Amino acid sequence: MAKVPDVAPSSWAVGWEERPWGVDASANVATQGLSRRQRMAARGPYRAAVPATIAALPVHTAAEVTAAAEDALQEITRFDAELAQGLSHLGGDSDGELAPLSAVLLRTESASSSQIENVTTGAKDLALAALQEKTGTNATLVAANVDAMQRAADLSDELTLDSMLAVHRTLLHGADYAEPGSWRSGQVWIGANAPTPHRASFVPPHSDRVVELLQDLIDFCHRTDVPVLQHVALAHAQFETIHPFADGNGRTGRVLVHTMLHRAGVTRCLTVPVSAGLLQDTESYFRALTAYREGEIEPIIARFTEAAFAGVGNGRALVSDLQSVTHGWLDVVTARRHATVWRVLPVLAEQPAVTVPYLQRRLDVSQPAAQHAVDQLLDAEILTPTSAGRRNRVWVAQEIVEALDAFAARARRR
Template identity: 65%
Template sequence: MEIARFDAELTSALPGVGGEDQEEHGELAPLAAVLLRTESTSSSQIEDITAGAKALALATVGERTGPNAAMVAANVTAMQAAVAMSEDLSVDSLRAAHAALMAGQDYAAPGRFRTGAVWIGGTAPTPHTATFVPPHPSRVQATMDDLIVFCHRTDVPVLAHAAIAHAQFETIHPFADGNGRTGRVLVHAMLRAAGATRALTVPVSAGLLTDTGSYFDALTAYRDGDLTSIVSRFARAAFTGVTNGRVLTEQLQSLYATWEQSLHARRDAAAWTVLPLLIRQPAVTVRWVADHARVSQPAAQRAIDQLLAAGVLIPATANRRNRVWIAEDVTAALDDFAARAGRRG
C-alpha cells in the first residue's frame, strides 16, 4: 500500500513530458526518471560499484568517465528494460535485461546463461570452501522456466511475491556475473506487472543498501528454507526507500521552485521547456537540448545561456566543442540521497 501511495502521489509532482507526448517519445516524467536512476545506482552500489551523480550524468551524455559510471549507466538501461518487461515477463526478457546490463563485458556472456560452475563465498579457486554453490549449469534453463511460472502467479501478496522470486533468482544464479543487479530488475518488473507501481521505480534497492549484511543473510536463510527473512527485509527496504525518496522529491521540488524564480525569460522561451528536463538529466549538451526540447541548435544554445545566467547550469567541461553543462544542485541532491542510503566509497 505504501509503494502504491508513493507512486500515486509523485506521478505529477513536477512538470515535464507527459500525456501523449510521453507515450510517443518514450520519455519519463522528471521524477520518474530520477527515481529510476537512483534505484539503478543503489542496486549497483550493493555490488560495490559506486559512481557519483555527476559522473553518471556525464556518462549518460557520452562524456568519458570512470568504468564504474559506465556500468551504472548500463544498469539504468537495464532498469528501463524492466518497465517494458512487466508486460512480457519471460526468460527471454530477463536475458535481454542482462544483455543491456552487461553490454560490452564479454566475460559475463551478456544475455546468455552461464555454462560453468559459480559459487558464493570462500577464497579458494574451487567451490569446496564456498558458502553456497548454485545449481549445475545443465539445470539453469529448467529452474528459470519454473521461476517464470512462479512469477506469473496471482495468489501471492505483491511484495512477498517479488521478494521470493528475487531470492529464487539469486539462488539459481543463472548468469556468470550481474545476477544481483538483474535480480533487482526482476523485482521492479513484478511490482509494475502487479500494478503496485504505474509510473515510478520505487527505490527498494536504496532500502536494501542501508543494511546489505541483513540482505545477504536473508538470501542465505532463504536457501536454508526460511522465506520469512527475505520478505521482511524487502518490506523494511520498501519503507526505507520510500522515505528516502520522499526527502529527495521535496528537495527537487524546492530546487525547481527556486529555478522558476531565477529564470527571467519569456514564457514561450525554450529555456522553460528545458528546465524540468534538467531534473531527470542534469548534464546536457547543445545537441541533447535540441533533441529533447525539439528546438534548433541556436535556440538550444540560447536556452543554455539563459539557464547559465539564472545560475541553473554551470559549465562541466572546458572544451569549446561539444561542451557539457550541468545542474550541480540536482547532482548534489542525488548524492545526498545516496549518502542517506549508505553509499560506500
C-alpha cells in the same frame, strides 16, 4: 554423473548434490597460483545446490510478517501515486504524470542496485556517462543498468526466459566475461576468497539445471494467489539462488523485482527505490538470502518490507529536495512564456548534465534556440560549465547533482 540430491527437510530449502571437480579448464585456472596444500584441499567432488521447485509450493508466513508486508505495499502504492504531483510546476513534456521524476528515480534505483554489488558512481559521472562523455568504468556500468531497468519497463507485460535474457544483455552489454544475454555455461560460486567451490560460502546449482529451474521460477511469478510483496521477495531470492548468469545476477534479480511490482499493478513508473532500501543494510539482505536457502522464507520477506519503507522514505526526501531546487529556479529565470528555456528545466531534473546538441535532439529545437536557453540558465547560475573550453562544452545543474548525491548518501547510512 551427479549423485541424487540430498534433499533438505524444509520444502523451500535447497538440497545438495556432489559434482566432479578438476576435469575442465575452469578447474585448472581456479587452482593456478595456489600452494600445494590449497590444491590438495581443492581436489575431489564439491557440493552444488539443488534449489527446490517452487511453482506450486504453499506460502505460509506469520500474521505479523504478512501485515507488515501489506503496510509496506500500501506505502509503495501511495508513493507511486505521489509521483504524479512532484515537479508538475515545471511543466515541460509531462503527459499527466511527473515528467522527470520517474526517470530520476529510475536512475537512483539503478545506481543503488549497482552499489549493492560495489559498483559505485556519483550523480555527475552518471549524468556524463548518459551523454557518452568520458567517465570511469563504474559510471558506464551503472548507465547500462539504467538501460536495463528501462528495458524491464518495456518488457513488464511479459515475463519469460527470453525477456530475462534481453534484460541481462542490456545490463552487461560490452562485458564479454559475463556472457551477456546467455545463461552461464559453467559452475559459479559465492565467496570472494574461495578460489574453488570447495570452500565457497554458497555454490549455486550446476549450469545444466539452470533453464529448468528458471522456468519453474517463471511459473511461480505468474501465480496470483501469493500476496504481492511476499511474491516479489521470494521470486527474487529464488532467482539469486539459481544464479543463472556468469555475472550481473544481483542487478538482474532486482530488475525482476520491479517487473513484478509493475505487473501486479502496484507501480506505474517502475522506479520505487527498493534497492536503496536494501542498500541501507546489505549484511541483513545477504543473511536473509542465506536463510531462504535454508528453508526460512520470512527473513527475506521482512527484509524487503524494511527496504520498501526505507526506500520510499528516502525517495520522498529526494522529491522534497528536487521541489525546493526547482521552485527556486522559477524565481530566477525570466523569459517569455513559450521560450525553450522552460522546456529545458524538467530535462535538467532528470539529466543534470547536458550539451547543446543533446538539448537540440531531446527537445527538437534549433541550435540557436538550445544555445540561447543554455545562456539564460548560465546567467541565472542554474548551469555551470564542466571545462573552460568552448567546444563540446558540457553544462551541469549542480544543485540537482547535490540532491542526487544526498539521496545516495542516505541510502548508504545505517
